Amino acid sequence: MLLAENQEDAAQDLALDKILRAAEVEFAEKGFDGAGMKALAERAGVSQSLLHYHFGSKDKLYQAVIRQRSKLINDARLLRLRVIDLTEPSALDRIIEALFIPALGPEGGGKAYARIFAGLIAGHARDQALVRECYDPTAKEFLDAVEGALPGANRAIAAQIYQFALGVLASVISRDGRVERLMGNEADKLNDDALIRQLTRFVVGGAKAIADTT
Amino acid sequence: MLLAENQEDAAQDLALDKILRAAEVEFAEKGFDGAGMKALAERAGVSQSLLHYHFGSKDKLYQAVIRQRSKLINDARLLRLRVIDLTEPSALDRIIEALFIPALGPEGGGKAYARIFAGLIAGHARDQALVRECYDPTAKEFLDAVEGALPGANRAIAAQIYQFALGVLASVISRDGRVERLMGNEADKLNDDALIRQLTRFVVGGAKAIADTT
DNA sequence: GAGTATTGACTGATCAATCAGTCAGGATAT
DNA sequence: ATATCCTGACTGATTGATCAGTCAATACTC
Numbered sequence: 494m495l496l497a498e499n500q501e502d503a504a505q506d507l508a509l510d511k512i513l514r515a516a517e518v519e520f521a522e523k524g525f526d527g528a529g530m531k532a533l534a535e536r537a538g539v540s541q542s543l544l545h546y547h548f549g550s551k552d553k554l555y556q557a558v559i560r561q562r563s564k565l566i567n568d569a570r571l572l573r574l575r576v577i578d579l580t581e582p583s584a585l586d587r588i589i590e591a592l593f594i595p596a597l598g599p600e601g602g603g604k605a606y607a608r609i610f611a612g613l614i615a616g617h618a619r620d621q622a623l624v625r626e627c628y629d630p631t632a633k634e635f636l637d638a639v640e641g642a643l644p645g646a647n648r649a650i651a652a653q654i655y656q657f658a659l660g661v662l663a664s665v666i667s668r669d670g671r672v673e674r675l676m677g678n679e680a681d682k683l684n685d686d687a688l689i690r691q692l693t694r695f696v697v698g699g700a701k702a703i704a705d706t707t
Numbered sequence: 708m709l710l711a712e713n714q715e716d717a718a719q720d721l722a723l724d725k726i727l728r729a730a731e732v733e734f735a736e737k738g739f740d741g742a743g744m745k746a747l748a749e750r751a752g753v754s755q756s757l758l759h760y761h762f763g764s765k766d767k768l769y770q771a772v773i774r775q776r777s778k779l780i781n782d783a784r785l786l787r788l789r790v791i792d793l794t795e796p797s798a799l800d801r802i803i804e805a806l807f808i809p810a811l812g813p814e815g816g817g818k819a820y821a822r823i824f825a826g827l828i829a830g831h832a833r834d835q836a837l838v839r840e841c842y843d844p845t846a847k848e849f850l851d852a853v854e855g856a857l858p859g860a861n862r863a864i865a866a867q868i869y870q871f872a873l874g875v876l877a878s879v880i881s882r883d884g885r886v887e888r889l890m891g892n893e894a895d896k897l898n899d900d901a902l903i904r905q906l907t908r909f910v911v912g913g914a915k916a917i918a919d920t921t
Numbered sequence: 922g923a924g925t926a927t928t929g930a931c932t933g934a935t936c937a938a939t940c941a942g943t944c945a946g947g948a949t950a951t
Numbered sequence: 952a953t954a955t956c957c958t959g960a961c962t963g964a965t966t967g968a969t970c971a972g973t974c975a976a977t978a979c980t981c
Contacts, residue, residue, distance in 0.1 A: 524738060525741075526740035611829040615881050663878065664871060692871075695917050700912075744940080756958060760957070
């Protein structure tokens with residue numbers, strides 16, 4: 494615990510981490526109810542009992558996955574957010590980027606956690622308290638920033654923009670080729686950077702449209 | 708089945724409709740895996756066997772719920788979409804309204820189906836084929852409309868806008884007071900009409916921002 | 922430093938509960 | 952009397968969770 498706290502790449506061979514990694518994938522693919530402790534244990538290469546030994550219950554394991562990942566994402570978000578000069582013209586663009594990039598980058602855990610995140614947006618009753626705990630504090634900082642960077646935005650509008658932005662993010666995260674399918678032949682033209690640029694442009698454009706005419 | 712096809716308000720006393728209504732609520736609250744056939748039958752006030760008698764399996768029942776509701780929504784959407792004059796300046800606004808209003812109005816089935824819809828956006832493997840069947844044809848008409856109404860939009864951009872719009876819609880649909888919580892004291896100011904207006908303004912603003920600079 | 926107690930990590934066997942689904946037969950209307 | 956609607960009783964499989972107990976390593980005692 495003293496050194497080597499590199500949680501991501503350097504694969505900790507501790508069983509506890511193997512479980513967390515496997516759980517993230519399993520919950521992402523099947524959802525909370527769809528995921529099975531047996532299948533999860535097999536994926537992690539440990540006995541099913543060990544899951545309960547370390548985490549107590551399925552619920553607690555689920556919460557542990559989300560707490561860990563959301564911390565990584567939020568830290569990266571705040572790191573980007575807090576260096577933004579709110580007076581410069583492109584401040585809003587940088588705020589939105591600070592919201593999106595960590596979720597889509599390596600801190601976001603790739604497709605795996607992305608699915609879970611998209612599920613959280615759907616807002617089932619089970620997740621409500623957890624979302625409140627893990628995401629609300631960071632969200633409030635973003636609201637402050639949006640309020641400061643966007644002329645004509647009060648707290649209510651900032652909150653709306655924030656939620657809209659998360660919805661757009663979720664829609665992108667959980668795409669399984671639907672965009673490409675609907676686009677037809679001109680697919681594959683958007684890599685991750687271009688996608689983030691397009692995402693940001695969309696949200697910023699929408700945000701300004703809301704703030705202008707109210 | 709011959710007359711009285713008013714599926715919504717005039718409560719059909721047929722068991723089949725009671726099941727469909729109960730299933731919509733149950734699937735919305737618990738998700739597909741979380742919902743149980745026994746609980747579902749109790750909610751509908753019929754025996755569990757009747758579910759299998761009418762629908763064969765849990766999967767088929769789930770599909771029936773989505774097929775019925777998506778048909779209502781899509782019909783209402785196309786009804787609005789097809790009367791839009793794509794040459795008038797506010798065409799894009801009306802297209803987006805045609806996408807949103809049916810999903811949030813009475814045809815949309817209220818909160819119940821809304822949750823299911825938000826879940827579909829999350830895009831789990833199970834739902835992929837069903838989404839393709841129920842929503843893709845209507846989606847393509849919307850893509851055509853967006854492409855026609857928004858100068859500078861090709862098929863790829865139209866598809867992006869469409870998916871972003873669905874994400875924004877999902878984020879609004881499944882909110883359980885999070886916006887109000889983040890807003891602070893100035894809550895309750897947005898009723899449904901105002902929400903739709905804000906939604907539309909946001910998406911149209913974002914769409915134009917994307918189409919402009921590409 | 923040999924022997925012993927204690928702890929933490931881990932597993933196999935097993936639990937009651939719940940799951941979706943089946944089936945024979947009752948009810949009812951035509 | 953035939954077909955449709957509907958139910959209660961039931962089944963095998965799977966669920967999350969519990970428990971007794973193994974094993975290795977550390978700490979403590981004399």
